[in-house]
Amino acid sequence: xxxVDREKQIVKAVARIERSSLSPEIYIKRYGIPFSIxxxxxxxSRLSEKGEEGLKDRRQDGNNRKLDKDExxxxxxxxxxxxxxxxxxxxxxxxSEFGTTVHRSTISRVLKKMExxxxxxxxxxxxxxxxxxxxxxxxAALAVHLGWPEHTARFVMDVINCRGSEPQPDxxxxxxxxxxxxxxxxxxxxxxxxxxxxxxxIELKRSKKDLRRMDIFxxxxxxxxxxxxxxxxxxxxxxxxxxxxxxxxxxxxxxxFCGFNYKQGTLDQFLRELKYVxxxxxxxxxxxxxxYETWGRSEIDLEMPFLCFYIDGNTKPIWSTKRVRKNxxxxxxxxxGCLEQVFVHDCFGHPIYFETYSGHGPMGVYTLSMxxxxxxxxxxxxxxxxVTRVLVMDSxx
Numbered sequence: 001x002x003x004v005d006r007e008k009q010i011v012k013a014v015a016r017i018e019r020s021s022l023s024p025e026i027y028i029k030r031y032g033i034p035f036s037i038x039x040x041x042x043x044x045s046r047l048s049e050k051g052e053e054g055l056k057d058r059r060q061d062g063n064n065r066k067l068d069k070d071e072x073x074x075x076x077x078x079x080x081x082x083x084x085x086x087x088x089x090x091x092x093x094x095x096s097e098f099g100t101t102v103h104r105s106t107i108s109r110v111l112k113k114m115e116x117x118x119x120x121x122x123x124x125x126x127x128x129x130x131x132x133x134x135x136x137x138x139x140a141a142l143a144v145h146l147g148w149p150e151h152t153a154r155f156v157m158d159v160i161n162c163r164g165s166e167p168q169p170d171x172x173x174x175x176x177x178x179x180x181x182x183x184x185x186x187x188x189x190x191x192x193x194x195x196x197x198x199x200x201x202i203e204l205k206r207s208k209k210d211l212r213r214m215d216i217f218x219x220x221x222x223x224x225x226x227x228x229x230x231x232x233x234x235x236x237x238x239x240x241x242x243x244x245x246x247x248x249x250x251x252x253x254x255x256x257f258c259g260f261n262y263k264q265g266t267l268d269q270f271l272r273e274l275k276y277v278x279x280x281x282x283x284x285x286x287x288x289x290x291x292y293e294t295w296g297r298s299e300i301d302l303e304m305p306f307l308c309f310y311i312d313g314n315t316k317p318i319w320s321t322k323r324v325r326k327n328x329x330x331x332x333x334x335x336x337g338c339l340e341q342v343f344v345h346d347c348f349g350h351p352i353y354f355e356t357y358s359g360h361g362p363m364g365v366y367t368l369s370m371x372x373x374x375x376x377x378x379x380x381x382x383x384x385x386x387v388t389r390v391l392v393m394d395s396x397x
Contacts, residue, residue, distance in 0.1 A: 007055040010035075010043055018044075067110060071098060075110060084117045133253040136236050140229055140257045146294055148232075149225035155286040156224050159279045160217055168210045206276055216273040227270050229258035234267070285377040288353055292378060295350055308347035309371070311393045313361055315340045325359025342366070344374060353377070363393055 013033055017040060020027050025037050035043070046054030067075070071094060078093050079085045087107040094102055111118055131137075143149060177188025188194060197205060211217065237251045238244070245264040246254065255261040274280070315338050317329045324337035340361035344353040353374045355366070371391070 007052050010055050011047065011052060014040065014043055014047060067094075067102065067106070071100075071102075072110065074098075076114065079111070079114060079116045082116075085111060086118055087111065131256065133236060133250070133256070136233060136253075137256060140233070143229065143232060148290065149228045150221075151286065151290045152228040152283065153221050153224035155282050156216075156228075156274070156279055157221060159277050159282050163211050163277050164217060168212055169208065170210075173213075202275060202278075206278065209276065211277060214273045214276065215269065216277065226258040226260055227262070227267070230254050230260075230262045230267060231271070233257045284353065285373075288374060288377040291350060291352065295348075307388070308390045308392065309352070309374075310345040310347070310349075311342065311363055311367060311370075311391060312345070313340050313342045313363060313394070327360040342370070344370060367391060367393065 013035070017024050017027050017033070022030070024040050027033070028035075028037055028040065033040075043055060074094070074097055075090060078090065087104050090107045090111060091102060091104065094100060094107075108118060174191075174193070177185055177191055177194075179185055197208065233254060234246070237246050237248075237253055239250070243250070245251070246262070246267060247264045251264075252261055315327065315329050315331075317332055318324055318337040318339060320337055326335050327338050327340065328335050329338050338359065340357045340359065342355050342357065342361045342363055343351055345351050353370060355361070355370060357366075371389070
């Protein structure tokens with residue numbers, strides 16, 4: 001359209017469309033009207049509200065004005081060689097050169113097409129995915145980053161190799177009490193040898209058992225690392241002991257932590273076999289060495305006249321119908337069956353060692369023996385020849 005009679009041509013075109021028996025969309029397509037169906041409705045609305053004055057082109061006054069070729073060429077020369085150009089600077093330059101005012105959003109779009117930095121930080125859109133128990137993956141990732149699974153698996157393998165080198169009983173297994181598939185029946189618990197050894201100590205049971213038949217003697221280091229991570233996640237997937245099994249919906253989160261969705265039977269067998277091989281003492285000592293090496297000697301080996309250790313106890317209730325040792329449980333305000341865990345921290349608050357006692361843990365009685373164990377475990381990594389140690393126990397100790 002010619003700019004001079006633009007409004008008149010729009011008025012005539014709208015009038016012809018309204019007089020026609022065809023629909024506006026068909027009429028525009030058939031006769032090549034130079035505006036779209038959406039523009040037709042806008043023009044008709046403006047004509048009914050403001051008349052021909054509503055059709056006036058106000059782009060030359062700076063309202064929604066599009067830049068022409070000369071102005072775009074001027075902007076290209078203006079931004080050339082400049083790292084950052086703000087839309088306000090470009091607006092002032094256009095107003096000074098051509099005497100026109102352009103909206104800031106128009107300038108921003110033009111600068112964006114020219115790939116010019118405007119100084120505004122573009123927010124990056126991140127894809128968020130909701131995962132069950134995703135917060136615990138931070139702990140699992142930290143454990144993998146520090147090498148805790150490899151360290152734990154190495155100590156377990158050392159215990160397995162040590163037990164495997166010991167002489168094992170060569171007596172053939174007694175099949176009495178099992179069916180043809182090797183499954184246990186009720187007659188197994190009626191055997192005299194089983195009834196006699198039921199409440200025997202683990203050391204006595206270990207001497208009567210061929211440990212090389214256990215699955216843990218035939219597993220790989222990678223499997224030990226995965227199972228160690230699964231055991232680390234047990235407080236989460238069991239809701240801190242409120243759920244007695246991992247064969248629930250929450251237990252499926254183990255696959256995200258350790259790479260395999262272990263079931264209750266597998267983890268229970270793994271823990272029982274660790275008990276039979278006697279890995280607890282080695283693992284406790286290994287944890288002392290692991291955390292001492294992880295935190296580094298820069299903080300611990302300070303030039304101090306003494307080393308300070310804090311000893312504290314934590315009581316956890318046991319809900320059981322069987323006879324267990326009882327003590328005061330503060331969190332429940334009652335005397336009930338419980339376990340007391342005694343922790344040893346260094347002067348920086350890092351946990352170093354812990355022991356678990358049935359009922360009440362007499363810290364005053366076992367403190368010196370615990371410190372002897374800590375010193376023995378730290379002999380290989382500490383360079384303290386002789387130093388004064390200060391022990392601080394809480395009021396319950």
